Amino acid sequence: MLYQQIARNKRRTVYVMIGFVLLVLLIGAAVGYVFFDSYVAGVLMAVVIGGIYMALMISQSTSVVMGMNHAHEITSADQAPELWHVVEDMALVANVPMPKVYIIDDPSPNAFATGNNPEHAAVAATTGILDKLNREELEGVMGHEMTHVRNYDIRLQTIALALAAVISMLVNIGMHSFWWGGGRRNNDREGGGYIQIILMVLSLVVVVLAPIAASLAQMALSRNREYLADAGAVELTRNPRGLISALEKISNAEPMKEADPSSAALYISNPIKKKSMANLFSTHPPMEERIKRLEQM
Amino acid sequence: MVTIIVVIVVIIALIAIYAGIYNGLVSARVQTQESWSQIDVQLKRRNDLIPNLVETVKGYGKYESSTLEKVVELRNQMTQVPAGDHQQAMEVSDQLTSSLKSIFALAENYPDLKASAQYSELMEELSNTENKIAYSRQLFNSTAANLNTKIQSFPTNIVAGIHHFAQVEYLKVPEEEKENVKVSF
Numbered sequence: 120m121l122y123q124q125i126a127r128n129k130r131r132t133v134y135v136m137i138g139f140v141l142l143v144l145l146i147g148a149a150v151g152y153v154f155f156d157s158y159v160a161g162v163l164m165a166v167v168i169g170g171i172y173m174a175l176m177i178s179q180s181t182s183v184v185m186g187m188n189h190a191h192e193i194t195s196a197d198q199a200p201e202l203w204h205v206v207e208d209m210a211l212v213a214n215v216p217m218p219k220v221y222i223i224d225d226p227s228p229n230a231f232a233t234g235n236n237p238e239h240a241a242v243a244a245t246t247g248i249l250d251k252l253n254r255e256e257l258e259g260v261m262g263h264e265m266t267h268v269r270n271y272d273i274r275l276q277t278i279a280l281a282l283a284a285v286i287s288m289l290v291n292i293g294m295h296s297f298w299w300g301g302g303r304r305n306n307d308r309e310g311g312g313y314i315q316i317i318l319m320v321l322s323l324v325v326v327v328l329a330p331i332a333a334s335l336a337q338m339a340l341s342r343n344r345e346y347l348a349d350a351g352a353v354e355l356t357r358n359p360r361g362l363i364s365a366l367e368k369i370s371n372a373e374p375m376k377e378a379d380p381s382s383a384a385l386y387i388s389n390p391i392k393k394k395s396m397a398n399l400f401s402t403h404p405p406m407e408e409r410i411k412r413l414e415q416m
Numbered sequence: 417m418v419t420i421i422v423v424i425v426v427i428i429a430l431i432a433i434y435a436g437i438y439n440g441l442v443s444a445r446v447q448t449q450e451s452w453s454q455i456d457v458q459l460k461r462r463n464d465l466i467p468n469l470v471e472t473v474k475g476y477g478k479y480e481s482s483t484l485e486k487v488v489e490l491r492n493q494m495t496q497v498p499a500g501d502h503q504q505a506m507e508v509s510d511q512l513t514s515s516l517k518s519i520f521a522l523a524e525n526y527p528d529l530k531a532s533a534q535y536s537e538l539m540e541e542l543s544n545t546e547n548k549i550a551y552s553r554q555l556f557n558s559t560a561a562n563l564n565t566k567i568q569s570f571p572t573n574i575v576a577g578i579h580h581f582a583q584v585e586y587l588k589v590p591e592e593e594k595e596n597v598k599v600s601f
Contacts, residue, residue, distance in 0.1 A: 204544040211454065212551040357554070401493075 132275045135340065139282035139333070146286055146329045148291035149315055149322035164292070169285045176281035177403045181219065181241045184233045184277070187379035190221035190243045202244055205257050209265040212355050216241050218268060227375040228252065228368060231380075231385040232264040233273050240268040245371065259352050259362030260369075263387055266351025274346045276385055279337045284381060286333045290326055341384040342404050349409055350416070359413045366413075371408040437575045444563040448584050451559045452502065454552040458508060459494065460544045466491045466516075469538055473519060476526045483522065487515050506553070506587050513546060553587050560584040 143165050151161015158254065176183060185192070196203040203220060218234065221243035228248035234240035242264045248296045267273055353359045369388045378390035389403045470484055490512045497505045520539070523529050564583045567576040
């Protein structure tokens with residue numbers, strides 16, 4: 120079950136990547152067509168920006184994500200003995216190498232994991248989670264994060280995050296050059312006619328909808344992972360109570376200040392918390408549902 | 417001609433499958449040995465910490481001396497356990513865990529002891545070690561389960577039989593005991 124799940128995740132990462140790359144190219148073409156009057160320019164722009172950004176993200180994902188969330192690394196057990204030892208325990212029982220450990224100075228309790236693979240993984244915890252949770256609860260949370268690491272969820276999320284960022288960057292570049300009057304097409308070209316209008320409308324639709332589609336895909340991916348990681352945490356700690364009471368404490372707390380919105384999907388509980396948002400748009404399953412599933416274990 | 421090629425291909429395929437199965441068994445066995453050595457490291461670490469604990473606690477009240485003697489005795493017993501005897505090591509380890517707990521419980525009576533930095537550092541170290549023993553036991557059992565499943569299931573059981581792969585005995589971790597092993601403050 121577990122190994123199949125890991126294999127499925129790796130496979131799904133490939134699908135997501137192919138899908139996203141196609142999406143990026145399509146958006147590049149649309150942006151190019153609408154704003155620069157050339158498909159080729161748009162596609163080239165998408166390839167260059169996307170390529171550079173992806174390379175950067177894959178080699179630097181941990182430091183980029185940690186930087187976006189204002190996290191600083193701790194390098195020895197003395198700096199936060201309890202956190203360090205709990206992470207060590209969870210890595211031990213999950214049979215993955217010890218990840219890097221980061222702390223975010225934020226009173227709201229939350230945590231996340233990121234990285235490219237279990238050998239280059241990192242976990243971050245807020246100072247709030249260290250203050251408010253006891254050891255058992257912290258074990259539940261870190262067990263959850265370590266499951267993300269072991270299942271390669273972190274790689275899937277990193278890539279999805281990078282590609283979503285590339286898409287919004289492309290659309291922004293197009294918009295800016297449009298508003299600042301650069302490279303605007305003149306409409307009195309010969310030939311054209313209906314086909315051109317249709318293509319124009321289609322391209323605009325792609326430009327408008329693509330970022331939404333990208334984030335929807337990212338969110339759907341993330342929601343499913345959360346249930347699996349909760350189950351994995353129980354498998355590691357053999358103690359559903361710890362995670363349940365941790366989730367209760369986390370869901371009753373105030374939202375985070377330091378969290379970066381685009382990495383919201385990484386956190387164990389949505390750090391931004393907009394209540395009563397449509398299910399389709401949430402990165403996390405409802406807390407009551409997660410707790411209910413844990414109680415049934 | 418064609419039949420010869422087919423026969424050769426089949427033989428090569430069979431050898432490859434056999435080698436794959438054999439290597440899988442070997443790596444499963446190595447994993448159980450590795451996870452046992454994780455436990456061993458933690459047992460040794462705890463044995464190293466105990467003299468410090470005894471030194472720190474010794475000054476406080478004489479009625480604890482019997483508890484301390486018990487701990488020291490168990491610690492020595494731990495070093496006598498033969499290397500291969502996992503069950504006996506775990507038995508002594510569990511007794512040691514419970515007598516360490518009674519030392520911690522007695523320490524509740526001495527506020528200045530509890531307040532000392534040295535003592536609280538030792539507490540974190542020891543509880544960390546206790547948790548790691550519990551978790552590495554769990555890891556050992558899951559690697560053992562992995563190996564045992566391989567040895568029992570078809571067609572790996574044939575290769576395992578030929579090369580005398582033996583099943584590994586699980587370490588007993590009863591639910592309530594797991595609860596005790598976890599020292600949290």
